Amino acid sequence: MNRLSKEKSPYLLQHATNPVDWYPWGEEAFQEAHNQDKPIFLSIGYSTCHWCHVMEHESFEDEEVANLMNKHFISVKVDREERPEIDHVYMSVCQAMTGRGGWPLTIIMTPNKEPFFSGTYFPKHGRGNRPGMMQLLPAIVSNWQNDREKLSGNISKIKDYLEQTNTKTIGDFPDQSILNDGFTQFQQRYDHEFGGFSTAPKFPSPQDFIFLLRYYHETKDKAPLQMVENTLQHMRQGGIWDHIGFGFHRYSTDKHWLVPHFEKMLYDQAMLAMAYLETYQVTKNEFYAETAREIFTYVLRDMTSPEGGFYSAEDADSEGEEGLFYLWTVQEIKSILGEEQGDKFISLYNMNENGNFRDEATHQYNGKNILHHKGSKKEISRSLNLSEKNLIGFIENTRITLMEEREKRIHPLKDDKILTDWNGLMIAAMAKGASVLQEPFYLKAAEKAADFVLKKLINKKGRLLKRYRTGDSDLIGHLDDYAFMIWGLLNLYEAEFKTKYLKSAIALATIMDDDFSDEKNGGFFLGSDTAEKLIIRAKTGYDGAIPSGNSIAVLVLNRLYRMTGDTKWEDLAEKTLRAFSKDLKRVPSGYTAMLLGFMFESYGSKEIVVVGSSKQKETKSVIKNFQTLYIPQRILIYKDTNKELNSISQLAPWTKYHESKNGKPTIYICEDFACNLPTTDLEKAVNMINK
Numbered sequence: 001m002n003r004l005s006k007e008k009s010p011y012l013l014q015h016a017t018n019p020v021d022w023y024p025w026g027e028e029a030f031q032e033a034h035n036q037d038k039p040i041f042l043s044i045g046y047s048t049c050h051w052c053h054v055m056e057h058e059s060f061e062d063e064e065v066a067n068l069m070n071k072h073f074i075s076v077k078v079d080r081e082e083r084p085e086i087d088h089v090y091m092s093v094c095q096a097m098t099g100r101g102g103w104p105l106t107i108i109m110t111p112n113k114e115p116f117f118s119g120t121y122f123p124k125h126g127r128g129n130r131p132g133m134m135q136l137l138p139a140i141v142s143n144w145q146n147d148r149e150k151l152s153g154n155i156s157k158i159k160d161y162l163e164q165t166n167t168k169t170i171g172d173f174p175d176q177s178i179l180n181d182g183f184t185q186f187q188q189r190y191d192h193e194f195g196g197f198s199t200a201p202k203f204p205s206p207q208d209f210i211f212l213l214r215y216y217h218e219t220k221d222k223a224p225l226q227m228v229e230n231t232l233q234h235m236r237q238g239g240i241w242d243h244i245g246f247g248f249h250r251y252s253t254d255k256h257w258l259v260p261h262f263e264k265m266l267y268d269q270a271m272l273a274m275a276y277l278e279t280y281q282v283t284k285n286e287f288y289a290e291t292a293r294e295i296f297t298y299v300l301r302d303m304t305s306p307e308g309g310f311y312s313a314e315d316a317d318s319e320g321e322e323g324l325f326y327l328w329t330v331q332e333i334k335s336i337l338g339e340e341q342g343d344k345f346i347s348l349y350n351m352n353e354n355g356n357f358r359d360e361a362t363h364q365y366n367g368k369n370i371l372h373h374k375g376s377k378k379e380i381s382r383s384l385n386l387s388e389k390n391l392i393g394f395i396e397n398t399r400i401t402l403m404e405e406r407e408k409r410i411h412p413l414k415d416d417k418i419l420t421d422w423n424g425l426m427i428a429a430m431a432k433g434a435s436v437l438q439e440p441f442y443l444k445a446a447e448k449a450a451d452f453v454l455k456k457l458i459n460k461k462g463r464l465l466k467r468y469r470t471g472d473s474d475l476i477g478h479l480d481d482y483a484f485m486i487w488g489l490l491n492l493y494e495a496e497f498k499t500k501y502l503k504s505a506i507a508l509a510t511i512m513d514d515d516f517s518d519e520k521n522g523g524f525f526l527g528s529d530t531a532e533k534l535i536i537r538a539k540t541g542y543d544g545a546i547p548s549g550n551s552i553a554v555l556v557l558n559r560l561y562r563m564t565g566d567t568k569w570e571d572l573a574e575k576t577l578r579a580f581s582k583d584l585k586r587v588p589s590g591y592t593a594m595l596l597g598f599m600f601e602s603y604g605s606k607e608i609v610v611v612g613s614s615k616q617k618e619t620k621s622v623i624k625n626f627q628t629l630y631i632p633q634r635i636l637i638y639k640d641t642n643k644e645l646n647s648i649s650q651l652a653p654w655t656k657y658h659e660s661k662n663g664k665p666t667i668y669i670c671e672d673f674a675c676n677l678p679t680t681d682l683e684k685a686v687n688m689i690n691k
Contacts, residue, residue: 009082009417010417011045011415020065029074041107042078044087045079045103045105050263051103065137088526092538115155115158182215186224194257195257203545204271217632239259239370243349243399250265258372259356265313269429274429299426310422315413318412327370329355330346330369333402349371420457424483430449434496453485464477480548480549482553483550484552489501494636497638503651505560509569513568521579523575541576555594564651606635606671609667611667618664622665622682629689641660662680667685669689676688
């Protein structure tokens with residue numbers, strides 16, 4: 001057992017028995033590198049990363065490789081999910097030096113954390129154009145020992161690059177044309193046949209779908225809606241969706257959404273649930289609501305801790321093979337379901353004797369199938385000679401039978417650490433689901449998770465911590481932890497109107513401003529003022545697999561301003577938009593989550609206040625109407641006349657004089673900094689919103 005055996009991260013613990021003398025990231029490793037005058041071998045990955053497992057098996061478990069590493073390097077392992085700022089800085093280096101990135105991320109650097117070599121996966125021995133560890137490490141050692149001057153020149157260039165890319169200056173406030181430009185960029189990349197915005201691989205980027213839905217809502221141009229619907233339908237029908245246990249896999253390796261990388265990430269479930277919910281609101285097509293419900297079913301069944309927090313991920317591999325847990329042969333299906341039912345299932349899910357999944361080692365088909373289907377339920381029922389009602393029953397009955405059978409298999413590893421930022425996303429999604437679908441069970445789950453974070457992942461100074469696992473909370477929170485948790489808390493407030501959640505959101509936003517904001521140039525740094533100093537203090541707004549912290553900060557700050565009336569939140573949002581205005585103008589499709597916040601400014605928000613008694617059914621009906629309506633740029637406040645001292649008036653002083661008229665639930669609607677006269681007529685209020 002090496003030093004990683006004392007860590008909490010499942011990823012680090014996976015490497016605790018490697019012969020490599022790993023250190024966790026920390027002062028001990030860097031001091032030892034100084035003392036021994038050795039470079040740092042930094043390896044960054046995460047527990048459900050398939051190629052991280054491959055490199056571990058081929059290189060880090062190998063005695064020869066380990067001997068080289070132990071003799072000439074101080075080796076440091078980092079879980080990217082625990083330390084996103086470290087990952088961001090050194091991934092930027094890798095992308096600049098090699099033109100590509102990914103995990104496992106390999107960095108060689110000085111004891112002062114200055115990188116001079118980067119790459120991703122390296123086997124023991126070279127294959128093709130990819131060097132192996134046995135060739136690579138001696139060459140690096142030679143350069144370290146004999147050519148430090150050249151390395152210093154490289155380091156200087158890298159530092160200049162990092163300084164340039166992480167320095168933002170205040171620019172002009174963006175104009176509305178960037179929304180049109182963003183849509184045009186998606187149009188140019190759109191796959192009209194299978195959906196998505198690339199050929200292969202295809203990554204789901206839910207913030208893009210949400211942007212396109214809101215763009216459609218404002219412009220009435222049907223093209224963005226068609227893009228979203230086509231993509232979401234193909235994803236749900238494809239192999240990227242787990243047709244037996246529900247939930248989405250990470251991404252598709254092909255343009256058809258058929259062959260996924262099989263890991264399941266909490267953040268994908270959260271963001272995609274929100275995209276499907278908004279599509280349901282726009283279209284009223286139950287297909288999208290059903291998919292969101294199934295995502296939540298998976299999360300609540302498999303990814304929720306007894307304390308209420310949400311786990312991080314499930315691995316792609318089981319028994320050493322990628323996807324094994326999720327694959328089926330024709331023979332298996334027939335033996336479980338019988339010939340008649342089995343044949344229908346095989347036809348429904350496009351299975352065949354040869355299989356559609358290639359073995360990773362042989363690159364040959366071996367009879368294993370990824371389940372997927374094509375067409376609508378109406379088309380499928382016609383092809384199987386079943387009514388739609390009978391088809392739905394057949395799908396559910398066979399799914400349950402196969403689920404019970406699949407449970408007997410060896411499960412993929414579950415990364416059971418609870419991360420604050422990803423929990424914030426799932427709280428936001430669950431609370432949205434509770435509102436849109438009027439499902440109290442989701443509300444209870446969101447509330448339990450939020451209470452868990454606010455109790456277990458916050459220190460005595462009110463600062464968020466990053467990670468909880470096996471009773472231990474640790475690591476200083478990053479920007480994403482604050483921005484995403486505020487998002488979750490605001491959605492939770494608008495789902496049940498407990499002011500404690502709005503109060504907590506305001507408290508976290510205050511700390512986000514104090515500890516992360518760049519007062520001079522606008523925007524927010526990824527790490528806090530008190531965090532460990534790296535070679536650069538990172539600041540980024542680009543949206544990747546999940547939105548950036550700066551993007552969501554713009555969104556939640558604009559919502560907070562409209563809820564509380566406190567202009568400091570608007571000022572912070574505006575400065576952030578101005579800090580990234582050049583990037584937004586250059587490639588708006590890379591900043592769609594930030595554009596969601598910008599839409600509050602460009603399209604105008606609607607502030608809705610409902611005043612009435614919680615004891616009246618009519619009040620609940622009015623609130624339900626506004627929760628389920630698709631009003632993207634809105635905030636919703638409820639003032640209960642049964643409370644003697646309504647605390648919402650303390651948090652949102654502008655609502656102080658909002659009163660119920662004639663004992664009826666009364667609706668106040670404000671827009672573009674002007675308020676309409678209050679009304680007790682729901683239809684009239686809706687017309688005000690839709691005018």
